[in-house]
Structure formats: structure tokens, C-alpha cells
């Protein structure tokens with residue numbers, strides 16, 4: 032029996048575009064994901080993020096469900112185009128939704144953890160160049176200030192940007208995510224401006240409230256031949272960790288990125304590297320890489336020519352992602368030993384498997400086993416001395432899995448997207464027991 036420290040947060044994580052739906056309600060503006068998903072061929076099943084799980088209209092019931100499950104925390108994101116439809120001008124009705132959500136959570140004794148950017152850039156800002164433009168970082172900080180003015184008195188935990196690697200490289204290099212651009216130089220600039228936006232948003236939030244703020248990165252263990260490991264670890268992990276925690280971009284990564292240069296200006300690394308209160312870690316899998324690299328940068332999908340092998344004998348999820356829970360322990364231990372100590376939170380961890388509803392129940396044993404192994408792996412990291420403060424399963428609800436559409440399910444709660452009926456899966460019941468007992472049975 033593994034018991035967790037008292038006060039440990041047990042939550043689920045979601046993101047606005049993936050669950051809210053209601054994309055035209057109450058003055059919400061267009062995001063890059065509305066535009067992208069509307070284009071034929073961008074999303075596997077041809078759907079958009081509306082209605083998703085219709086959470087915008089069902090929020091009180093969804094919060095009540097979290098409470099019934101005994102969860103004591105919830106990580107959600109705000110839709111920037113709901114709060115500022117043109118990216119700049121405040122829409123009070125949009126902000127009101129998150130105000131109500133926060134109050135609803137607090138009423139149920141659930142700690143809110145707010146993420147400001149989970150990939151839904153207002154379309155008007157993309158029309159002005161998007162994240163490759165420096166200006167977007169400043170508009171993001173303004174938006175952070177608007178949200179903090181309204182919510183920072185009640186939200187104790189803040190994430191500026193979720194998974195900047197995806198926003199930059201999937202959005203602007205491989206183009207498999209919105210805005211669907213295929214321009215490696217733009218992706219490198221976007222990565223820097225997402226980090227700059229993070230740093231400026233930290234300042235904006237801190238100037239308004241004494242609250243805890245950080246960033247959430249998708250990080251990977253990387254295995255294979257030494258140079259491939261160095262390069263892929265550089266592009267996926269150190270490109271973000273080093274400026275955030277060491278105050279510089281790693282020299283070998285700058286070399287690997289050539290001919291594309293990071294558009295750093297004087298003072299940027301100080302803004303990006305200012306101390307944070309927490310780091311959110313999103314972990315799903317490791318990367319197995321090979322050394323068949325010819326030395327030329329391939330930013331179409333950074334390192335794609337090296338990635339994709341599943342190590343022999345390892346099981347995979349329905350997305351083909353290998354499953355090895357020890358990877359989570361190793362990652363957390365690495366972060367705690369190689370980077371300055373800030374409290375860590377597992378901000379996302381979960382598994383995609385097809386579900387079958389049988390007699391009103393979903394027996395998702397593969398997902399349950401994945402979660403059980405990873406929660407134990409998180410405990411092993413704690414036992415090794417890692418300052419881990421919480422675990423957020425991805426995700427509360429089945430949702431819009433970006434370019435995969437609705438067919439790929441990660442939820443602890445099954446959603447019938449036609450009727451919007453919710454069914455707590457076996458994994459959700461199991462997680463509820465863990466959260467209530469603060470231990471893994």
C-alpha cells in the first residue's frame with residue numbers, strides 16, 4: 032500500500048477547446064482551432080471542437096461529478112478567445128464563465144489550477160502573424176493580467192502555457208495542429224515567443240497577486256544511440272527546460288537548429304528564466320530514437336526521422352505510444368536532480384484506448400492498469416525524494432483529441448457525444464478510491 036503525503040492533490044486535467052463546445056456562445060471569438068478544424072482533411076473524423084463534451088453548458092454537473100468522485104483538484108484551461116474575442120478586447124461574459132467555474136469548484140472543496148494557454152490562439156492574432164511574431168507574447172501577457180485581475184484572488188495555482196513544444200512545432204512546422212503552417216523558421220520563433228509570453232505572463236500575474244505560477248511542459252525520457260539521444264532530448268526537453276531553469280538556450284541545440292536562429296533579444300532570457308513556483312510535467316511515454324541522422328535539421332517534425340520505434344516487448348496504447356511507467360519515475364527524478372528545485376506536479380498522464388459501453392458500464396481495464404502503474408511510479412519518485420505535490424489524470428472526460436477528433440478517448444468518464452450522457456468508467460471508479468484514500472491500494 033503506497034500512501035501519499037497529506038495535502039497531495041488528486042485531480043483531472045482538461046482543456047477548453049477539447050471539452051467546452053459552445054464556440055459561438057456569449058461573444059466568444061474564433062480561435063485557430065475553429066479555423067483549422069473547419070478545413071476538410073485536418074481532423075480525422077471531420078469534426079470540430081463543437082459540441083465536444085458541451086461542458087460550457089454542463090459545467091455545474093461536471094463539477095458535481097468531480098466532487099462525487101472525491102477529487103480535490105481540477106486543472107482546466109481558459110479559452111483566450113472567450114475572454115478576449117479579438118485577442119485584446121475583454122468580453123466580460125466570457126470571463127464570467129470561468130468566474131462561475133472557480134466558484135463552483137471552491138464550493139465543492141476542489142482546488143482550481145488554471146492554465147492560460149492550451150493552444151486556442153484567437154484567430155485575429157494569428158492573422159497578425161501568430162506566435163512567430165513577438166507581439167503575440169505581449170498580447171498574451173495582457174490577457175494573463177485580465178484573467179489574474181478577475182481570478183487570482185481565488186485560484187492558487189497557475190500555468191501560463193501548456194506544452195509549448197506542441198504549440199510551436201506541431202502548429203508551425205509539421206502543421207498537424209492549428210494553425211497548420213509548415214515553416215520551420217516560424218516554429219523556432221514561435222517556441223521562443225511562447226517562452227517569452229510565459230515569462231511576461233508570470234510578471235503580469237505576480238504584479239497582481241501572491242499566487243503560485245509556472246509552466247507545463249510535455250517531457251520525455253529519450254533512449255537510443257548517444258548522439259540521437261542528445262539531439263532529441265535537446266529539441267524536446269532542454270530547448271525549454273534550460274532557458275526556464277538555467278537562463279540560457281543550450282549551445283548544442285542552437286547548433287542543431289541552424290540555419291534557423293532563435294530570435295532572442297537582450298533581456299529575454301532573464302524574463303524567461305525568472306524563478307517559478309512550480310513545474311507541470313505532462314508524461315505519456317518515452318521516445319526511442321536511432322542514430323540514422325545525417326546531420327541536417329529536420330524541423331518538419333523535430334527529430335521525426337529518429338522517433339517512432341517501440342522498444343521490443345513493450346505494450347502500446349491505441350495511439351501506438353509505448354507504455355513504461357518507470358519512465359515517469361525516471362523523468363521526475365531527473366528533473367529534481369538536474370534542474371533547480373521547484374515543486375513538481377504531474378499535470379497530465381493518461382492513456383488512449385477504445386471503450387465499449389456494455390449494460391451502461393465501461394470496463395476500461397487497460398486504462399485502469401496504465402493509471403495504476405503510473406500513480407505507483409509517481410509514488411516511487413516521491414519515495415526517492417522528489418518534491419511532487421499533485422497528480423492530474425488526463426482526462427476527466429472523453430473529448431476532442433485535436434487532429435484525431437472524437438474517436439480517441441482518454442477520459443475517466445465516458446461521454447456519448449450524441450446525447451452527452453456521462454458514464455464513470457472503471458478507471459474513474461478506481462481513481463476515485465485512490466483520491467479518497469490518498470493511497471494506491
Ligand code: IFM
Nearest residue numbers: 046194313379425432441
Ligand atoms: O489531449 C492532449 C492534451 O491536449 C495535451 N497533452 C496530450 C493530450 C493527449 O494527446
